[in-house]
Amino acid sequence: MRVSRHCKLLPCCEETKDFTQDSIIGITQGEDICLWVCFVLDLKSAKEAIKEGCMLESVGFLAGDALCLALLAQEMLVLVQDALEPYMSQRTLEIHWGKHHRGYLEGLNKQLENNNSLYGYTMDELVKVTYNNGNPLPEFNNAAQVWNHDFFWESMQPGGGKIPGHGVLLQIEKDFGSFTNFREKFIEAALTLFGSGWIWLALKTKEKRLAVIKTSNGVTPIVWGDIPIISLDMWEHAYYLDYKNDKVKYVNMFLNNLVSWNAATARMARAEAFVNLGEPKIPVA
Amino acid sequence: MALRTLISSSRQTLATGLGLGLQSEARNLGLGFRHARELQTFSLPDLPYDYSALEPVISGEIMQLHHQKHHQTYITNYNKALEQLDEAMAKGDSSTVVKLQSAIKFNGGGHINHSIFWKNLTPIREGGGEPPKHSLGWAIDTHFGSFEALVQKINTEGAALQGSGWVWLGLDKEMKRLVVETTANQDPLVTKGANLVPLLGIDVWEHAYYLQYKNVRPDYLKNVWKVMNWKFASEVYEKECP
Numbered sequence: 447m448r449v450s451r452h453c454k455l456l457p458c459c460e461e462t463k464d465f466t467q468d469s470i471i472g473i474t475q476g477e478d479i480c481l482w483v484c485f486v487l488d489l490k491s492a493k494e495a496i497k498e499g500c501m502l503e504s505v506g507f508l509a510g511d512a513l514c515l516a517l518l519a520q521e522m523l524v525l526v527q528d529a530l531e532p533y534m535s536q537r538t539l540e541i542h543w544g545k546h547h548r549g550y551l552e553g554l555n556k557q558l559e560n561n562n563s564l565y566g567y568t569m570d571e572l573v574k575v576t577y578n579n580g581n582p583l584p585e586f587n588n589a590a591q592v593w594n595h596d597f598f599w600e601s602m603q604p605g606g607g608k609i610p611g612h613g614v615l616l617q618i619e620k621d622f623g624s625f626t627n628f629r630e631k632f633i634e635a636a637l638t639l640f641g642s643g644w645i646w647l648a649l650k651t652k653e654k655r656l657a658v659i660k661t662s663n664g665v666t667p668i669v670w671g672d673i674p675i676i677s678l679d680m681w682e683h684a685y686y687l688d689y690k691n692d693k694v695k696y697v698n699m700f701l702n703n704l705v706s707w708n709a710a711t712a713r714m715a716r717a718e719a720f721v722n723l724g725e726p727k728i729p730v731a
Numbered sequence: 732m733a734l735r736t737l738i739s740s741s742r743q744t745l746a747t748g749l750g751l752g753l754q755s756e757a758r759n760l761g762l763g764f765r766h767a768r769e770l771q772t773f774s775l776p777d778l779p780y781d782y783s784a785l786e787p788v789i790s791g792e793i794m795q796l797h798h799q800k801h802h803q804t805y806i807t808n809y810n811k812a813l814e815q816l817d818e819a820m821a822k823g824d825s826s827t828v829v830k831l832q833s834a835i836k837f838n839g840g841g842h843i844n845h846s847i848f849w850k851n852l853t854p855i856r857e858g859g860g861e862p863p864k865h866s867l868g869w870a871i872d873t874h875f876g877s878f879e880a881l882v883q884k885i886n887t888e889g890a891a892l893q894g895s896g897w898v899w900l901g902l903d904k905e906m907k908r909l910v911v912e913t914t915a916n917q918d919p920l921v922t923k924g925a926n927l928v929p930l931l932g933i934d935v936w937e938h939a940y941y942l943q944y945k946n947v948r949p950d951y952l953k954n955v956w957k958v959m960n961w962k963f964a965s966e967v968y969e970k971e972c973p
Contacts (some may be wrong), residue, residue: 545946587893594750640837641916642894642937663894681894683946691800691938 502523529604533703538687546683547595554588566719570668577669590664591622593642594677601676601704606650612706614675614714617723621656629701632678633659636697642681645697647710649717673717675710771816772810775803776846784854788958790943798849800939805841805917812838842919844897852933853960862881863961867930867968874909884911885933886952895936900964901927904971928971930964 520696529537546718558564567575603612609625610614622628632653635658636645643662650657650672657677659667667674678700679685685696778779778798781793792944812834819827853859862878865872875881881900888911896915903910912923919928933955940951 541945640833641896683941686937686941687945690796690942691804726793 487633503514530602530704532675533688533699534602538684541687542679542683543595543599547592550588550591550595554592557585557588569596569617573666574669577665582617585662589667590669594664594666595679596643597674598677598679600709601678601706602700603708606706607703608707611711614707614711617656617714628656628658632701633694633697635660636678636680637693645678645680646674647676649675649714651721651723653723655721672693673713673720675713675717676705678705740944746878763880771810772813772815773806773842775799777848779866780852780854780857782921785852785859785958788855788954789852789940793938793940793942796940796942797845797934802842802845805838805845808834808878809842816969820876836922837917840919840922843919844917844934847929847932850963851933851960852955852958853962855957858962859960860956861961863965865965865969867961867965869907870968870972881911882956886949887934887936889952890949897932897934899927899932900930902930902968902971904928907972928967930967933960 504728527539527649564572564575569589569592572589573586576583578586599659604657610618616663618625622631632645633646639645639657639660639661639662643660644666646659646661646667648657648659648667651653656675659672661667680693685693689696689699775798778794781791782794782798782944785794786790812831812949814829816828818824819831840945862868868878871878871881875884875910885898885900891912892898896913896918897920899910899912899914899920901910901912901920901923903926905926909925909930910927912920912927914920916921920927920932933952935948935952940948944951
C-alpha cells in the first residue's frame with residue numbers, strides 16, 4: 447500500500463502521535479491508496495481542537511487535491527456534526543455529509559475504477575475535464591458534487607455570519623454598492639433558482655469583479671474559470687429536514703449565522719494571485 | 732395580428748368602446764378582443780382524499796406540505812407571471828414577454844404536473860396499487876413485456892434522474908405507443924414530445940419524499956406503486972385509444 451504523493455497529512459493529524467494505520471480505508475486511483483485516518487484517542491483534547499476550528503476543516507475533503515481525504519473516527523464525526531446547531535442540525539449533517547456527499551464520492555470512485563483515461567487529475571482538474579465544455583461526461587455529476595460539497599462545508603463555520611473582514615468587505619462594497627445590496631442579491635438568487643442547484647459569491651476572472659452566480663444541479667463556476675468565494679447548497683436535501691419549504695429562513699440563517707467569512711478571506715487572498723483586482727497601492731510616504 | 736379566443740371567467744366584462752352586441756357576436760365566432768379579456772387565475776385543486784390517506788406510503792406531513800405549500804406556491808407564482816405577461820403583451824413589451832417564459836414554464840409546469848400527480852395517487856383501500864387491466868394492461872405487456880418490467884424501468888429512470896424532476900409513463904397518441912420519459916425541474920411531459928399524453932407521473936423532487944425516505948429515493952419509488960391510481964391512468968389511455 448503506497449500513499450499517493452498527492453495526499454497531504456492534515457495539520458491536526460500531524461500533531462497526533464497516536465494515529466494508527468490499521469484503520470486506513472482505501473480509495474484507489476490506480477495503485478495509490480490515498481486516505482489517512484486521523485484518529486485522536488483523547489476525546490477531551492479533540493473537543494479543544496474543535497474549539498480552535500481545527501476539526502471542522504478536516505471533516506471535509508481537500509478541494510484542490512486528488513481524491514485524498516482524511517476521515518475522522520466515528521466519535522469525531524458525531525462531535526463535529528452538531529457544531530452547526532441550531533442552524534443546521536446534526537441530523538441534516540449526518541445525512542447530507544454521511545449519505546449524499548459520501549454517495550457521490552463512492553459513485554465517483556466506482557466510475558474512476560473503470561475509466562483509466564481520468565487517472566491522475568486533481569479534483570479541480572477532474573471537474574473541468576469531465577464538464578467537457580458543456581457536454582458533460584458521465585463522471586461529471588459525481589465529481590462536481592464531491593467538489594461542491596467539499597467547498598460548501600468549508601464555506602461554513604460555527605459562529606459564522608455577521609460581516610466579512612475589511613478586505614473582502616471593501617471588494618463587496620466596490621462590486622455591489624453595499625453589503626446590504628449583496629445580501630439582497632444573494633437571497634434573491636437563492637429564491638429564484640429553478641430546481642436543484644447552488645448559489646455562489648464568485649470572483650469573475652474576466653470581468654475582475656465579484657458576482658452572485660446561480661448554477662443548476664452540480665455545475666460550479668470553476669468550469670468557466672471563475673473563482674468561487676462562498677457557496678450555498680440549494681438542493682432541497684440541504685435544508686428540508688430543518689426548514690421544510692421555508693427557503694427564506696434557510697438563506698437568512700445561513701447568511702446570519704453560518705457563512706464563514708474567514709474562509710472567504712482566505713479564498714480571496716488566493717484569488718488575488720490569479721486576478722488583478724485594481725490599481726496597485728502606492729504608499730503615500 | 733393574431734386573434735385569440737377569450738379565456739372567460741365567470742364575470743361579464745364590458746368591451747370598452749364597443750357595443751355589447753358586437754362583442755357577443757364576436758364571442759359567438761370564438762374571437763376575442765384584448766380589452767375585453769379577463770385573465771383567468773388558477774387556484775389550488777382539492778385533494779380527492781385526506782392528507783393522511785396515503786400512509787404509510789407517503790406521510791400526511793409530506794402530503795400537506797406538498798399540497799398546501801409547494802403546489803400552492805407554484806400556483807401563486809404562475810398567476811403572478813401570467814398577470815405580468817398580460818401587462819407586457821398589452822404594452823407590446825416583447826423583451827419582458829420573452830423574459831417571463833421561464834417563470835411561466837416553471838410555475839405553470841409545476842401546477843400542471845402536481846394537478847396530475849394528485850389524481851395519480853389514491854388510498855390503498857380505494858384501489859391504490861391495483862395493476863391496470865383491459866387495454867392499458869395489454870398495452871403495457873405489449874410495449875414493456877410485463878407490468879413488473881415497466882415498474883422496474885420507471886424506478887431505474889426515476890432513481891437515476893439528477894437533481895429535480897419527474898418520471899412519466901406517457902402515451903404517444905400519434906404513434907399509439909407507450910413511453911417512459913423523464914423531465915427536468917417542472918417541465919411538463921409535452922416538452923419531450925408534442926404528442927405525448929401523461930398517463931402517470933411520479934414526482935422525484937426531494938420535497939416529495941425527503942422527510943420520510945431521506946436520501947433513499949429508490950425506497951420511495953419502490954413503495955409509491957402501492958398507492959398508484961391505475962384507474963385514472965386507464966381512463967386517460969382509453970380516451971386517447973378507444
